[in-house]
Amino acid sequence: MKAVLISGSEAQLASLRVLVETEGHEVTNALQHHADTTLSTMIEPLDTDVLIVECTEAQQAQDIAAIDAFVATHTQVVVLLLSTQREAATLLAAMQAGVREVLSSPAIATELTAALRRVVLRKKLPPLKATRAKTISFLSCKGGSGATFLATNFADILAKDLGKKTAFLDLDLQCGDAAYYVSPGPNRSDITELARQIDRLDAKLLSASVLHIHNNFDMLSAPEDPESGYTMNATQLDRLLDVIEVNYDMVVLDLERLLGPVTIQALDRSDVVYLVMENLLPFVRSAKRLVTKLRSLGYDDSKIRVVVNRYEKNDTIDVAQIEKALGIKVTHTIRSSFQDVAQAINTGVSITAVNPHNSIVQVLRDMAHGYDTSHAPRTMSWINRFMGSNS
Structure with missing residues (x-):
């Protein structure tokens, strides 16, 4: 070099x-x-x-x-x-x-x-073969993109359609509300409470702490108290994922937009990162900055998938313009479907329960069924990498 x-x-x-x-x-x-x-x-x-x-x-x-x-x-x-x-x-x-x-x-x-x-x-x-669960992250390029809705319903389809035992982690630790998208709300235990017990975490404690959405679909919700979100650190998340990845087939992470230590750790552990945006200029600007930052942190473009939510073909900014701005191909576009989405969110059920033939369901099914079995190489945890230690 x-x-x-x-x-x-x-x-x-x-x-x-x-x-x-x-x-x-x-x-x-x-x-x-x-x-x-x-x-x-x-x-x-x-x-x-x-x-x-x-x-x-x-x-x-x-x-x-x-x-x-x-x-x-x-x-x-x-x-x-x-x-x-x-x-x-x-x-x-x-x-x-x-x-x-x-x-x-x-x-x-x-x-x-x-x-x-x-x-x-x-x-x-070269990429390593691994027996661990495949870990998929959803990261919003800008607030209001619909990333949490897509992430929760994607996990629901993995569990229902593919029969995969799926764990969902709400890592928007200050403002996360993913539990309300597919259930009446979070249970008494949240992800930060489990993190505080990380030294005794095992499969039994994990099972007792998750919110059971339905067969094959479990969730660790974000805390109701935003202050509790500050108590969780990257090392705790790393240990938590170690246990989860050997007890589930698929792991879905809903990330906060701030690239802090916990989010960086989640990105390190992810095989694929879906960046969710809309074809509006503020979203394109934010997405471009985010892609640049991810590249600078060493993440390869092959790990990044761009999803354009609420896409309308007759809008001023089309897919080709987005791809030119980001330097990455758009992998999926999702049309707006306000009525079905609103009903699903307001009743706390998946969109497949509202309308299994909705176009959003079809795209999410394509995403779920389109996975190959290869895994991106596991990267060194961010804190060890920055401190220059071997691990």
């Missing part, structure tokens, strides 16, 4: 060069970052596979902003950030900017070489 090194210290640049070249990579540039030079002007013209940047505490916010702008147009470049600040706020800011890992500064030889080897593996590792 080609690597570019940036640091304010000549000694650190020399040390980094030795470490990178010892791993068999080519250092094409080693640039000293002077106080009177902005990082953005240094990195914009670069052509490389890996960018290793050391930033000081004083420059950190400015450097992360520069990296954010850089990865938006250089999605194939892996960015490793060396920093003395590795608290949660820094990790989250770096992650949202598209940094792949945050490492110690000054560089620790074993830590940096391990990170470089993970980059190589990520670029070369």
Whole structure:
């Protein structure tokens, strides 16, 4: 791989060069970052596979902003950030900017070489066969897209039509209300309560905690109290999915739009991510930003499926324009069907119960039946990746 090194210290640049070249990579540039030079002007013209940047505490916010702008147009470049600040706020800011890992500064030889080897593996590792459940996420590009309605009814069809034992997790932890779409409402236990018992979680406790919608369809609902949503962390979700994926055939996740630690962990664990949007300009703008961010975080386009909900062919923005803006094919379009959808939501039942011949049902069935059996490679959990640890 080609690597570019940036640091304010000549000694650190020399040390980094030795470490990178010892791993068999080519250092094409080693640039000293002077106080009177902005990082953005240094990195914009670069052509490389890996960018290793050391930033000081004083420059950190400015450097992360520069990296954010850089990865938006250089999605194939892996960015490793060396920093003395590795608290949660820094990790989250770096992650949202598209940094792949945050490492110690000054560089620790074993830590940096391990990170470089993970980059190589990520670029070369073929998809793995797996026996775990297939995990599907729905992510709204903008509020009001109908993602929760599609996610709950998709899960219902997986369970009813395919006979798959399906678990649904409502991960919109502050505002989630997925339980009301297919049932009278959540049960007494929610996903955050189960997360607090993560150390004793097993199949028996899981079964006692889920909301049983019907045969083969179970749900872990979001908390009724939004404050409770802040108590759940990415590590708890990772452990929860470990247990769920060996007890179910399919897992469906309804994600919140904020790409925080829990959502990133869910994306890491997902085999497929459905981005739900409408063919309206605000949705297209939001979808474009979201796709760029997902690419910068290292997610391949093959993992992303674009669904245009409430699509009308005679609207100003058509499928071809959406595909051109996003750089990704639209996999499904769903026509508006207000009357049946409203009846299903207002009565807390699936749309198949209202009208099994509705066009929305047909598209969701195509989505459910169209899955291949291959699985995307499992990625390292976000917190371990950012802390540069092996797992």
